Amino acid sequence: SQKIEQNSEALNIQEGKTATLTCNYTNYSPAYLQWYRQDPGRGPVFLLLIRENEKEKRKERLKVTFDTTLKQSLFHITASQPADSATYLCALVMDSNYQLIWGAGTKLIIKP
Amino acid sequence: DTAVSQTPKYLVTQMGNDKSIKCEQNLGHDTMYWYKQDSKKFLKIMFSYNNKELIINETVPNRFSPKSPDKAHLNLHINSLELGDSAVYFCASSQALGAGGETQYFGPGTRLLVL
Numbered sequence: 001s002q003k004i005e006q007n008s009e010a011l012n013i014q015e016g017k018t019a020t021l022t023c024n025y026t027n028y029s030p031a032y033l034q035w036y037r038q039d040p041g042r043g044p045v046f047l048l049l050i051r052e053n054e055k056e057k058r059k060e061r062l063k064v065t066f067d068t069t070l071k072q073s074l075f076h077i078t079a080s081q082p083a084d085s086a087t088y089l090c091a092l093v094m095d096s097n098y099q100l101i102w103g104a105g106t107k108l109i110i111k112p
Numbered sequence: 113d114t115a116v117s118q119t120p121k122y123l124v125t126q127m128g129n130d131k132s133i134k135c136e137q138n139l140g141h142d143t144m145y146w147y148k149q150d151s152k153k154f155l156k157i158m159f160s161y162n163n164k165e166l167i168i169n170e171t172v173p174n175r176f177s178p179k180s181p182d183k184a185h186l187n188l189h190i191n192s193l194e195l196g197d198s199a200v201y202f203c204a205s206s207q208a209l210g211a212g213g214e215t216q217y218f219g220p221g222t223r224l225l226v227l
Contacts, residue, residue, distance in 0.1 A: 034215065043116075043202050043218025044155070087153070098209055099168060100216065102155040 002027040006090060006103040013080050013110050021075040021106045023090035031095035033066055033073050038087045038105060047088075048075075080110045115139050118203050118219040125193055126227055133188045133222045135203030143167070143209045144186040145216065146178060147202040155202070161186055162209045193226045200224070 005024045013019040023033070032051050036044035050057045050066045050073065057064045063076040077084050087105040094101065116137045125131055137144060145168075146158040159178045160168035166178070175191040186203060200221045206214035 041221070043204070043221055044216075045218070046215040049215060089155070091155075093214075097168065098214065099157060099160070104153050 002101075004028070004090065004092060004101060004103040006088075007106045008104065010107040010109055013108065015080060015082060015110055015112050017080055019077040019080045019084065019108055019110065021088050021108065023073040023075070023103055025071050025092060028071075028092050028094070028101065029068075030092035030101075032093035033064075034091045034093065034100070035062075035064055035073075035075050036089045036091065038089055044089055077108075082110045082112050084108065085110045116203055116205055116217050116219040118201075118222050120222060121220060122223050122225075124225045124227065127193055127195060129193050130189070130191045131193060131224075132190070133201055133203075133224075135186045135188070135219055137184055137203075137205040137217070137219075139205055139207075139217060141205040141207050141217070142183060143206045143214070144180065144183075145204040145206075146186065146188050147204060147218075149200045149202060149221070151199070159186075159188075160209070167209060193224075195226050198224055198226045 003026045034049045035047045038044040048064045050064045052068055061078045065074045087107045089105040090103045091100040119134050143162045145160045147155045149155050158172045161180045164180045177189045180186045200223050202221045203219040204216040206216045
């Protein structure tokens with residue numbers, strides 16, 4: 001069966017450290033993978049997109065990797081800050097219909 | 113200026129009632145979506161419209177009917193509300209459908225509670 005899995009337990013990280021979030025999927029062949037941030041009571045906000053032929057993408061303190069062999073994407077936040085605390089969602093984009101398939105998200109808590 | 117707006121933000125209603133949620137985007141995008149986010153936080157696509165035409169219509173009860181009067185608006189009407197309809201409904205838009213990887217811009221959500 002098709003699945004997208006993100007760590008369902010909250011991730012607690014000390015301020016200043018690197019936070020690493022995981023997105024694993026099975027039985028999908030996405031053309032793209034996107035990461036979004038969702039704060040409580042708000043809609044998701046786009047952060048980064050990575051294509052299937054890209055290994056890594058960076059934006060300021062954010063880095064995303066995409067391994068289509070392992071069927072996994074890692075999302076890193078370096079020099080984490082309490083303001084980075086939120087739920088982070090990964091979404092696969094299918095080439096067939098451009099529909100986004102969403103993971104349930106991982107709640108990240110950065111402790112001062 | 114709000115890019116994607118939804119009204120109302122909160123909706124509390126009785127089972128069996130009919131209600132509508134409105135969505136507007138001022139980004140000039142061609143494609144709009146309705147999502148349902150349940151208590152487990154999964155975002156599930158319900159409908160997608162491209163240039164006022166229905167593109168994606170997932171397995172959603174026909175009590176849910178979207179309407180797109182123009183490219184900037186996508187409303188959601190729900191008939192005969194049921195307890196299981198309680199969720200947060202998000203409207204979103206993207207520049208276009210196709211070419212893949214289109215980033216989506218979300219509204220603030222409408223929290224629907226059916227009693």
